[in-house]
Amino acid sequence: MLKQMEGSHAVAEAVALCRPEVICAYPISPQTHIVEGVGEMVKAGKITNCEFINVESEFAAMSVAIGSSATGARTYTATASQGLLFMVEAVYNASGLGLPIVMTVANRAIGAPINIWNDHSDSISQRDSGWIQLFAETNQEALDLHIQAFKLAEELSLPVMVCMDGFILTHAYERVDIPTQEQVDAFLPPYEPRQVLDTHAPVSIGAMVGPEAFTEVRYLAHEKQMQALDLIPKLAGEFKTIFGRDSGGLVRPYRTEDAETIVIAMGSVLGTIKDTVDEMRDAGVKIGVLGVISFRPFPLDAVREAIKHAKRVVVLEKTFAVGIGGILATDVRTSFFGFGIQIESYTVIAGLGGRPITKASLHELFEKAGRDDLPRLTFLDLDWKVVNKQLERERKMRRSGPAAENILRDVSSTAAHLG
Amino acid sequence: MFEVRIHGRGGQGVVTAAEMLSIAAFEEAHHAQAFPSFGSERTGAPVVAFCRIAEKEIRLREPIMEPDALIIQDPTLLQSVDVFSGLKKDGFILINTKSTFEELGLADYVRDWPADRLCTLAATDLGLKHVGRPMPNVPLLAGFAALSGVIKLESVIMAINAKFSGKVAAGNIAGATEAFELVRARIESARKEAAHA
Numbered sequence: 001m002l003k004q005m006e007g008s009h010a011v012a013e014a015v016a017l018c019r020p021e022v023i024c025a026y027p028i029s030p031q032t033h034i035v036e037g038v039g040e041m042v043k044a045g046k047i048t049n050c051e052f053i054n055v056e057s058e059f060a061a062m063s064v065a066i067g068s069s070a071t072g073a074r075t076y077t078a079t080a081s082q083g084l085l086f087m088v089e090a091v092y093n094a095s096g097l098g099l100p101i102v103m104t105v106a107n108r109a110i111g112a113p114i115n116i117w118n119d120h121s122d123s124i125s126q127r128d129s130g131w132i133q134l135f136a137e138t139n140q141e142a143l144d145l146h147i148q149a150f151k152l153a154e155e156l157s158l159p160v161m162v163c164m165d166g167f168i169l170t171h172a173y174e175r176v177d178i179p180t181q182e183q184v185d186a187f188l189p190p191y192e193p194r195q196v197l198d199t200h201a202p203v204s205i206g207a208m209v210g211p212e213a214f215t216e217v218r219y220l221a222h223e224k225q226m227q228a229l230d231l232i233p234k235l236a237g238e239f240k241t242i243f244g245r246d247s248g249g250l251v252r253p254y255r256t257e258d259a260e261t262i263v264i265a266m267g268s269v270l271g272t273i274k275d276t277v278d279e280m281r282d283a284g285v286k287i288g289v290l291g292v293i294s295f296r297p298f299p300l301d302a303v304r305e306a307i308k309h310a311k312r313v314v315v316l317e318k319t320f321a322v323g324i325g326g327i328l329a330t331d332v333r334t335s336f337f338g339f340g341i342q343i344e345s346y347t348v349i350a351g352l353g354g355r356p357i358t359k360a361s362l363h364e365l366f367e368k369a370g371r372d373d374l375p376r377l378t379f380l381d382l383d384w385k386v387v388n389k390q391l392e393r394e395r396k397m398r399r400s401g402p403a404a405e406n407i408l409r410d411v412s413s414t415a416a417h418l419g
Numbered sequence: 420m421f422e423v424r425i426h427g428r429g430g431q432g433v434v435t436a437a438e439m440l441s442i443a444a445f446e447e448a449h450h451a452q453a454f455p456s457f458g459s460e461r462t463g464a465p466v467v468a469f470c471r472i473a474e475k476e477i478r479l480r481e482p483i484m485e486p487d488a489l490i491i492q493d494p495t496l497l498q499s500v501d502v503f504s505g506l507k508k509d510g511f512i513l514i515n516t517k518s519t520f521e522e523l524g525l526a527d528y529v530r531d532w533p534a535d536r537l538c539t540l541a542a543t544d545l546g547l548k549h550v551g552r553p554m555p556n557v558p559l560l561a562g563f564a565a566l567s568g569v570i571k572l573e574s575v576i577m578a579i580n581a582k583f584s585g586k587v588a589a590g591n592i593a594g595a596t597e598a599f600e601l602v603r604a605r606i607e608s609a610r611k612e613a614a615h616a
Contacts, residue, residue, distance in 0.1 A: 167454075167455075168454070173453040174441070175445060175451070356482050357481065
């Protein structure tokens, strides 16, 4: 049924339709509306056979999720930003133990400097945690990916993060198609654990593993993610059969067939990029965009297949690895390195801490890329004047003061604020 | 695509107004996207919310920088915020005030503007009268429907019923209806004056 609603509430509806049995959460903006929504539905009896547990911290949220998932309950939680960092030890345990928890990450920057706005630094910091990470482009896809995530997680016995842009998606009202309970039930069978703490067939979960077997257990974690590379497109296909929509999958190409320049990105910025690509196509520029939905596992073959004919790729990412540059860009380069494919590749860091990514900036960026007139690493819309002023200050004065405070002063003396 | 930017202060229902506008547009089978300017949400602080309305899927996620219409929920913002930034020429302007554009010092800015695209409305008073709270957002939304013709009053009422219930919904519907009629009468007289001029 088509509805105009907030992204967070759409996700809450999707989670409810998945018949979760334990929801444990500690509220942290911008995902708060999601757990508020499911909390209300549990209380009102709209989600039956489900326990909603208010925990005292994010660390407790993931710990409770581990416990409930290990006893065979379909388990959901949500977090963002510092909240995700606070639960990290348990995040690694959830994947290391192979527990199929589904967690929404309403993507947000991590501090310091403290910042409540959107970028991808939080979930990308958990790149190597062993969780599957799927990135939604729209609220419809966020909703759909949650339904797919439970099935994917439970088939593989691996936890899945569904990543959606904080505020930009979570707080946006847009049209979504809410599926029926019958559709979701047809797609997602009741949870049948591959491992479970069961008093009738007792096992222990969480053995200490020494050097004699640690590598083998860790390899199997990798093997399972490789299995996900096959399962993710298969589930997207099954999903389409029942729900009639293209959602999920590994990657999503748009106008890439004959493209000389292919932009690669994740999440909601793909929409703005598609609009820019359409305008440039109208002007005769051979440009396309490849959305990466599955960041972990990273679909090396699918990415290579989509870009191998291009002259260049522009990887635009909402986070970066301080001290080297791109993260997604490094993965993209891995996809074609050693295959005898000659592609120029440019890394663009954009949208950090909620800075809007505008069509105007993207036009300029992609035009420069088309002329191969772009540095290998670009920070989109970086204010060099402000940066250089601070660098100068640091050169001249030993006690030059905290960078964030200095830069804020410099910015507020020049910027015209909208509101 | 039709783009609306709403300026106000924290506590005035600015974000709710944008969301309701998107619901009203959705009820008329348009695609609509509403989102706030994600600042720290403090009572009294300047707040901006946005709404796009289109006939196909809206993919763009940048803030609205060149709006087709402005709703200004608090005229004191005129002194501190560049509310008119990027407004398209001849765009719609609706301001919550008892004053006129001239009295607000905007005579020069709107000199060449078509008179039927400008309106002021004492929306806070309408909120007080009908809901018992100084909430200008719903009357302004209905006023905007009358001013722009982009959405119908019936759709605004559907949006009210989606967001509120009981007495609050009834009060808001009464406030919206009065605001719609007030603005419609003003626009009609502005058009008549323009025709005679």
